[in-house]
Amino acid sequence: MKITVIGVGNVGSAVSQRIVNGGIARELIMLDAIEGLAKGKALDLQHTTPIKGETKIKGTTNYRDTKNSDIIVITAGKPRKEGMTRDDLAKGNAEIISQISQNIKKYNSKSKIIVVTNPLDPMTWQTYKKTGFPRKQIMGMAGELDTARYEKLLSKKTKISPEDIHGLVIGPHNKSMIPLTENTTIRGIPLNKFLNQKQTKEIVKETKKSGKKIVNYLQNGSAYHAPSAAIYKMIKTIARDEKRLLSVSTVLKGEYGIKNTAIGIPVIIGKDGIEKIPQKHLNQKTKQKLQKAAKEIKKTNKKLNTNQ
Numbered sequence: 001m002k003i004t005v006i007g008v009g010n011v012g013s014a015v016s017q018r019i020v021n022g023g024i025a026r027e028l029i030m031l032d033a034i035e036g037l038a039k040g041k042a043l044d045l046q047h048t049t050p051i052k053g054e055t056k057i058k059g060t061t062n063y064r065d066t067k068n069s070d071i072i073v074i075t076a077g078k079p080r081k082e083g084m085t086r087d088d089l090a091k092g093n094a095e096i097i098s099q100i101s102q103n104i105k106k107y108n109s110k111s112k113i114i115v116v117t118n119p120l121d122p123m124t125w126q127t128y129k130k131t132g133f134p135r136k137q138i139m140g141m142a143g144e145l146d147t148a149r150y151e152k153l154l155s156k157k158t159k160i161s162p163e164d165i166h167g168l169v170i171g172p173h174n175k176s177m178i179p180l181t182e183n184t185t186i187r188g189i190p191l192n193k194f195l196n197q198k199q200t201k202e203i204v205k206e207t208k209k210s211g212k213k214i215v216n217y218l219q220n221g222s223a224y225h226a227p228s229a230a231i232y233k234m235i236k237t238i239a240r241d242e243k244r245l246l247s248v249s250t251v252l253k254g255e256y257g258i259k260n261t262a263i264g265i266p267v268i269i270g271k272d273g274i275e276k277i278p279q280k281h282l283n284q285k286t287k288q289k290l291q292k293a294a295k296e297i298k299k300t301n302k303k304l305n306t307n308q
């Protein structure tokens with residue numbers, strides 16, 4: 001497995017470390033536009049391999065080194081700062097994604113791409129349009145992060161291990177995200193046997209605010225430990241062909257009555273990327289919420305001239 005991480009800021013560095021520690025890649029390419037940054041971080045990580053086991057690691061600014069990557073993670077772009085929404089980043093980051101996509105496709109055609117740059121759903125769509133890769137190869141990472149935050153909050157509230165809490169958050173990676181509370185269980189027991197409606201509503205509200213809360217604490221950046229854990233979960237699922245059902249920002253072509261945008265939905269992930277899109281699980285009300293959120297994302301896509 002050859003994995004490339006583009007952008008080695010906080011998220012890119014954290015996920016690179018997980019890739020080396022997990023021993024999942026034969027080769028890891030760390031690429032950043034800033035001269036020396038990827039080289040320095042790669043050298044630092046190389047020094048961990050006598051302790052952690054061998055992965056061939058290279059830091060670079062040259063896209064030629066990414067040739068024939070199995071998986072490419074795009075984390076490059078500006079992060080949110082205090083007072084900003086993820087959408088405030090759209091124009092600047094769309095330019096960056098556009099350039100990266102052009103460069104990726106010079107040297108790759110089969111890579112599975114995990115997009116992490118915000119605003120997540122418009123940037124996933126942008127990557128799809130600019131690479132021209134089949135949609136099964138383009139996956140936006142947000143749903144697994146939002147789901148992890150939702151499950152952790154439920155665990156704190158119920159005082160039950162997060163490992164036994166099974167939730168799913170779909171929709172956009174913004175305040176319109178949709179935690180599927182009616183489908184959430186604790187080892188198969190419905191959530192409403194543990195929490196009342198008011199408590200559940202409060203958890204949903206807190207889930208939506210999780211990312212912003214971290215931005216406010218840090219003052220000059222956004223979350224990276226949990227995002228890197230969620231990215232690694234997706235990498236592992238692809239690398240081991242695990243066929244897991246994950247919440248992934250996916251380009252839709254009429255599913256749920258939505259097309260021409262990417263938005264978070266549950267999909268089956270395996271070695272080919274998005275292998276199946278099961279569709280029968282959403283009730284009418286949730287489907288309408290998803291459609292409304294998709295309309296909003298398309299407005300951003302339109303401003304970036306990637307709508308079609």
Ligand code: PYR
Nearest residue numbers: 118210211212222223
């Ligand atoms: C988050 O922490 O939710 C980001 O989008 C970075």
